Amino acid sequence: MNAQTETFEVAGYSRYPVTQLPVRLETGPASLRIGWQDGHQSEYHYLWLRDNCPCTGCVSSLTREQLFEICDVPLDIRPLQAQLVDGYLEILWDCDDHASRFHPGWLRAHCYSETARSERRLQPQVWDRERIAGHLPEFDCQGVMQDDVQLLHWLRRQRDSGIALIRDCPTTPGTLVQIANRISFIRETNFGTLFDVRSKPDANTAAYTNLRLPLHTDLPTRELQPGLQFLHCLQNDASGGESILVDGFCIAEHMRAHCPDEFEALASLPMDFYNKDRDSDYRYRAPALLLDDEGAVVEVRLANFLRGPLDLPGHEVVRHYRAYRTFIALTREPRFQFEYRLNPGDLLVFDNRRVLHARRAFDLTQGHRHLQGCYVDRDELLSRIRVLERTL
Amino acid sequence: MNAQTETFEVAGYSRYPVTQLPVRLETGPASLRIGWQDGHQSEYHYLWLRDNCPCTGCVSSLTREQLFEICDVPLDIRPLQAQLVDGYLEILWDCDDHASRFHPGWLRAHCYSETARSERRLQPQVWDRERIAGHLPEFDCQGVMQDDVQLLHWLRRQRDSGIALIRDCPTTPGTLVQIANRISFIRETNFGTLFDVRSKPDANTAAYTNLRLPLHTDLPTRELQPGLQFLHCLQNDASGGESILVDGFCIAEHMRAHCPDEFEALASLPMDFYNKDRDSDYRYRAPALLLDDEGAVVEVRLANFLRGPLDLPGHEVVRHYRAYRTFIALTREPRFQFEYRLNPGDLLVFDNRRVLHARRAFDLTQGHRHLQGCYVDRDELLSRIRVLERTL
Known part of the structure; x- marks a missing residue:
């Protein structure tokens, strides 16, 4: 078996292409060091290596879940022998006669040096009005419904920018479910699975009136705020009702840079x-x-109208209000606001835990406004991206 | 209107019975102090009071959500006048000619002195084998289905002890849905809404084999681990398959007391x-x-078989393993383990984010084992308790 060309599947379904081979091996008291072709250095601790042994005795071939438990070997487990063979790291352990064999693509992908960890980190692309107006990521409904490549393209932009628009969606009520299901199941809440946003006489929340809604995240009252929010416009000929969106991460980073004490609060x-x-x-x-x-x-968690009485030690109360007011004041600044008027067939999708949304008041004497909405959690988005990335 | 007898509803549906009246008022530069009949002292900041004004200009009578925003008044807002009138705190503010009136029951219930905050804190009742064996909170299915008082009694025990048994449930598949719906909707996951726990040839996780399962929480792979886990026994005449339950909070507190460095890790x-x-x-x-x-x-989040490779800075790796092994070793000690064999008609409900569960291997040559399970999140449990407490 040649490690250079093989892709590797064990203890999971991901693939780990070999981009570099290990060329040097040095063992120490609690860890070994590997030097790679490109000069990169990796340190792997013996406990970590033993814990990740991919053999069929340690990992179930059926479920790919681990059977071995790391507390069943001594804390000071060490190799009797460690060597590089055809690009693989092979270890014979000093207990249980156990041997492990590690694939170079997998090893490199899981290197936990500071450099490697920092390269793996996803960076959100934050935006203010200037960076988003005219640059909103847009996708075509038919494309994301029928083509997995376009779907993946959308979902990665959704993850990184926190916002995207799907155009030309059918305006049949319920269409949203099929589009959301391209990612996964819908997150149910006290508002149901699919919710209708329109003015109702018995409104139990501000969203179901025609009133102005200040910038907020949905359901900050829930331990896990819903991740992606979908807003699908079926009808919009009322005057007013424009959507305003603000990247909460952008506001937070602005505060971190300009008023660190309030950011910290x-x-x-x-x-x-x-x-x-x-x-x-x-x-x-x-x-x-x-x-x-x-x-x-x-994550940002904020809705003025869903706050309960602050419950902090007395000496923190004014500190909190100062910081809270600063955040809200920034969200009101036009330079951070992206305004968009939803047209029938538009589906706006944004990360509810990042992008605050607001709505201007609307006037129903001149027309109707009907949106359908639903939520899909971040877990689902990220899982779907990973599964698509296995094959595309 | 007499504050002593009235219960109070505004900006919410909760009731705030008056147990004490304010008897002294003293204003300071940023806050006022109230002395109560029983000698308790409360400090309320002006910003906090203005933010919580319950008048119909500040709170929507329709949705009971706040319309007023605290960033629309000066940071140094102060009373022109503050006085106690018939038990109420009445304030005329130094801006906008606004007046606020606060109910004594509400004020006292939201006092944020150190004493008051500490009294409001819920304390879980942690358990080891000795404290739970023979003392498992048990309820009757018919009772919790038909009587809200018994339901509330169950749910409070569920919240505080993290575990309870519902006896004499019908063994018809799907019954579980009706019982779970007494709390709220079921949390959907990648295993569906209602899941069947029995040995399957194409198992995609260890639960669906007949193998031993080590102590774990379900779905630590999800950002929000499911809260309550329901396990409803329909059939169990296989040998083996006993359930083992460990209060993870008890193990954690044991570690905090006996090995604080590992607790901290x-x-x-x-x-x-x-x-x-x-x-x-x-x-x-x-x-x-x-x-x-x-x-x-x-919260405890742990499943040996669902761990990915550790991704920590190198100098933290051994520290982590030392702590992790200690936790696992403690969960294996019989003094912490509660063993229970589910009988048909039993419904075991436990807080999946607190109580680790395990199962012994079972032998299908001698019979069948069929459980149905589902999840209901903590949010739902706590909301249901609060709504029931409004009236019971």
Whole structure:
């Protein structure tokens, strides 16, 4: 078997093409080091290697899930022998007579050096009005429905820019379900699976009135805010009702650069969000900005009209309000706002945990406005991209 | 109107009975202080009070959502006048000629002094084998289906202990849906809404084999692990297949007390979880233990067989493995394990983000084993409890 041409499948369905071969191996007390053809250096700890042994004794051939458990070998497990053979790293362990064999494409893909980790990190493409107006990623409905290449193209832009427009969708109610199902199932919420956005006399939330809606994320009252929001325009001949969209990541990065104390307050002080309805009483407590373990902003959670009373230690209250007001004031600045009027057949899709959306008030004396909406979670988007990437 | 007897509804549907009246009021530069009949002291900041004005100009009478936005008044807003009138706090503000009136029951319920905040905090009742064996909270199916008082009783125990058994459920397939719907809708996942747990030849995960399953939480590969897990036993005459349950919060608190460095490692170093299937490729990265803003453990995320390769800076790798192995070793200790054999008609419900579950291998030559399962998220549980508490 020649590692240079083979693609590799084990303990998963992903492929790991070999782009570099290991050329040097050096063993240390708790880890070994590999030098690659291109000069890159990788360190792999023995525990990590033993844990990732892809043999059929360690991984189920049926489910591709791990059977071996790392706590069943000593903490100081070491190789009796480690060598490079035809590009593979082969190890004979000092316990259980176990041997492992690691594919070079897989090893390189999982190198956890600082360089490799930083190269793997996805970077969102943040936008303000200037960067999005006239540059909105647009796709054709028929294309994304029928062609997996176009679908993948859309989904990657959706992931990176957080917003895209699908044009020329049929205006039949329910069409949205088929388009959303190109990704996966729809996330059900207290508003159902498919929801109709139009003015209703018994509105239980501001969205179902004809009132202006300030910039917000949907369902901050839920532990997991819905990921992608789909808004499909069936009819729009009322005057007013324009959509306004703001990249919350852009506002957050602006604050990080220009008012770091207030950025830090929004990322650390939890707010309380309440829904207020006869049949449900969802509440969730979380900071307006969620950062990942590298400090990158991964989520914005904000809706003025769904906040409950702040519940912070007294000395944090004014600090919170100062930061919150700054964020809101920035979202109101035209330089951050992208305004779009939905036309029948338009489907606007945006990351609800990143892109705040608003709506101008509309006047129903002059026409009707009917949108259908649904949510699909980020998990589904990312999983779909990975599965498409396996073959395309 | 007499504040002492009235219950109060505005900006929400909750009731705030008056248990104490304010007796002293003192205004400061950014906040006022209220002294209550029982000697308790509350501080309310002016920004906080203005933000929570419940008048019909500030809150929509239709949706009970806030119309007012706190960034539309000055940061240094102050009262022109503040007084206690018939138990209410009445304020005339120094801008917009706006007046606010606060109900004493509502004010006291939202006091954010350290004492009040600490009293409001829910405390899980953690358990080990000794505390749960023979003391499993049990409820009768008919009772929770027909009586809201029994339903509320179950749901509170479910929230606090993380586990309960519903007895004498019909063994008709699909019954589970009706029981779960007593709380809310079912959380859909890549395994569908209702899933059948039995041995399948084309198993795509270990659960669908007859193999032993080590202690784990379900779907750590998803950003939001499912909250409540329901396991409804329709048939169980195979030998083996006993369920083992461990309170992950108990293990975590044990580690916090006895090996704080390893507790800290599990609570801070993210792990990578991968699902491995032909049609999906879910991945999520998070620490095994999630702490809230007060440092309380609110989630455990762990399944040996759904881990992807660790992706940490090199110097953290051994630290992670040491902590992870400690956690797993503790879950294997009989003193923490509760063993239960499901009988037909039993419905076991546990918090999947807290209680790890395992299953012994079973032998199908001697009978059949068929469970049906589904998930309902924590949001739904907590919302249902709050709505029931409004009236019961």
